Amino acid sequence: MHDLTLYDLFQRNASLHGDRPALEDNRGQMTYRELADRTAVLARTLSQHGLTKGDRVAILANNSEAYFLVMGAAACLGAILVPLNWRLAVEELHHIITDAEPAWIFFDEAHAASITQLGDLPGFPANQTPLETLPAIMATAPDAVTGDGQAVSIAGDDPYCLIYTAAVEGRARGAVLSHHNFIYSNIQTIATLCLSDRDTYLNMLPLFHITGLNLALSVMHAGGLNVIMDRFDPELALEWTEKARVSLLGSFPPILSKLMEAHDQKPGDLSSLRHVLGLDHPDAIAAFEQRAGCRFWTLYGQTETSGFVTLSPVSENPGSAGRQGLLTKFRIVDEQDEDVPIGDTGEIIVRGPLVFLGFWRQTAYNERIFRNGWHHTGDLGSLDEKGALWFKGRKPEKELIKPGGENVYPAEVEAAVMAHDAIADVAVIGVPDPKFGEGVKAVCVLKTGRTLSAEDLAAFVAARIARYKKPRYVEFVDQLPKQADGATDRNQVKALYGKP
Secondary structure, eight states, X not given: OOOOOHHHHHHHHHHHSTTSEEEEETTEEEEHHHHHHHHHHHHHHHHHTTOOTTOEEEEEOOSOHHHHHHHHHHHHHTOEEEEOOTTSOHHHHHHHHHHHOOSEEEEOGGGHHHHHHHHTSTTOOSEEEEGGGHHHHHHTOSSOOOTTSOOSOOOTTSEEEEEEOOOTTSSOOEEEEEHHHHHHHHHHHHHHHTOOTTOXXXXXXXXXXXXXXXXXXXXXXXXXXXXXXXXXXXXXXXXXXXXXXXXXXXXXXXXXXXXXXXXXXXXXXXXXXXXXXXXXXXXXXXXXXXXXXXXXXXXXXXXXXXXXXXXXXXXXXXXXXXXXXXXXXXXXXXXXXOBOOTTOOEEEEEESTTSOOEETTOHHHHHHHTGGGSEXXXXXXXXXXXXXXXXXXXXXXXOOBOGGGOOBOHHHHHHHHHTSTTEXXXXXXXXXXXXXXXXXXXXXXXXXXXXXXXXXXXXXXHTTSOGGGXXXXXXXXXXXXXXXXXXXXXXXXXXXXXXX
16 A cells, blocks of 8 residues: 655646745755755665665754655655754653664764764664765665665554653654644645645754654755755844745744844844744744734643644734644543633543644553543643633642643653752742743752752753753742642742742
8 A cells, every 4th residue: 555655745746836946045955856856866776785675764964965864765765754853952862762663763063973973882773874975875775766665554543753752751752644634734734824835944943843843844845945044143144034935933932032133233124024933932923923914822831732723823812822723623521532712721631633643652652642532631721612722730749831832741840959968858940031931940949968059050950851851940939839648739839939
């Protein structure tokens, strides 16, 4: 059986948009025909070196044209792409690699030092390829590629991507997404935003995140142009927006404020912008919409839902997460999975073709979250009379902090803080942050007779987990409020210490 896969999109676009640019960076453009041809050559090369359907292919790299080649080659061979978050600490990356067991890992020069450190740890793949060497490797392919370069049968519901989500219980889990998950997600995004081959997306959100991946593939599906930035730089982003007539941006704090600061210093033409999609402060959204004349879209979604469950202009219902997408269905339910009344808070549960296949090697957990035929997100929300979703946070056992759009679970940070021998107890909470929207705060109890500075604790944590997870705020207290069973009363902690 062979039905529509992501690799089919590469081939389809080569036929429909062959001479149109698919990718552009500071070195030039790559057309859709060149992208398809080079992807096929890379797939043939990897196949001849033993990569087969179902093998995992990890990549630790900034956004680049080569990143797209690896994405396409994995799709061609039926391999499973594992995009690695380069913001993670080496120990966190090692856990992911040990769990995913990739047969191959690609990396760029910017992350070669991490690969060197990981290479000394058990379970690291023998096949390690710098992206900068891809042209030379592909030139050695012994056989010319014929046809579409695909020799294996791949179904649309086969796994394509394994994205590791934040560590809700101290360890990251891999969300398995299929070819169809991405294709249906593309279709929903294209239809909602009316994307076409005339659109240009400024690809500055990292491709290891579902939002960046979704927007990049949606614009590609529509035949538009991806302008690639390896890292967010506000001045360069404004230059690209004017030069390439960018029509679509993705944004999480503090992107909008940084863009406006740069625009104040050096005004440029923003008239090509039609859509900005993501999350940000209401004041920043209003100011940017007025300045650029574009529309900001708000959303609710997860990696597990291939991106967006809701997607609506923020102006339609300010403060809400918008209304459900064209290809998703969600409900707000109580603990018995019964719908709650309009306005009441309950768990958000979702179904539809965007819902993922499940977590990698987590059979028992998957049975729990997929009970009664719905994906139980662990998120809380309510519905209003207009059908708009109002996000209310996470269920207590899945509490989440989101600094700058990243996901941070308190349990993971608490484990890192408790590893310090001066700490007797800790509770980690989210607090308002003027730059990132929300910041990580550690409320700590020191052992008797011990001293520790906030700076030293933050540095200690940053050496063990990703730097964006370290406490931005630290407060030392004599004791934490407790419940009758001895557990930390997190609501009381937030009430007492919920300010930066």
